[in-house]
Amino acid sequence: xxxxxxxxxxxxxxxxxxxxxxxxxxxxxxxxxxxxxxxxxxxxxxxxxxxxxxxxxxxxxxxxxxxxxxxxxxxxxxxxxxxxxxxxxxxxxxxxxxxxxxxxxxxxxxxxxxxxxxxxxxxxxxxxxxxxxxxxxxxxxxxxxxxxxxxxxxxxxxxxxxxxxxxxxxxxxxxx
Numbered sequence: 001x002x003x004x005x006x007x008x009x010x011x012x013x014x015x016x017x018x019x020x021x022x023x024x025x026x027x028x029x030x031x032x033x034x035x036x037x038x039x040x041x042x043x044x045x046x047x048x049x050x051x052x053x054x055x056x057x058x059x060x061x062x063x064x065x066x067x068x069x070x071x072x073x074x075x076x077x078x079x080x081x082x083x084x085x086x087x088x089x090x091x092x093x094x095x096x097x098x099x100x101x102x103x104x105x106x107x108x109x110x111x112x113x114x115x116x117x118x119x120x121x122x123x124x125x126x127x128x129x130x131x132x133x134x135x136x137x138x139x140x141x142x143x144x145x146x147x148x149x150x151x152x153x154x155x156x157x158x159x160x161x162x163x164x165x166x167x168x169x170x171x172x173x174x175x176x
Contacts, residue, residue: 031176038073042070045070064124067135105145112143
């Protein structure tokens, strides 16, 4: 256990140098890059659903592929987190333990994404026509938990939170 792990929520930690702050921020900033990409793709898909028209520069095939790639990328991202990142963080950070919120959010997100991916695959295969209202309904089923998760995870990796659990030398060795 580090000197920081025992610090209480109300106990003020010493100010960080710019370099140490950057070191503590590394994981959160990296995660934010991935999450911003997911937000951007979600917004492309969802804006088209809401307006009833896909982006002018996208064919139906490109739009559907954007949706299936979105699902694939999040599945891969969560797989890496659950296998390589969360187990390490969970040793000291309760939010990353299996029974708590972040992994529960993953499960809820995947239920919705499985429906989204199945729908888009059927559209891609010509088994059904792409209906923006139907796609919006599917996305509405997991959008709230997805967006909350994208923010919650980064907040857990903030420098202020990370330093409660890890020394500067330890955080340098964390995966990612």
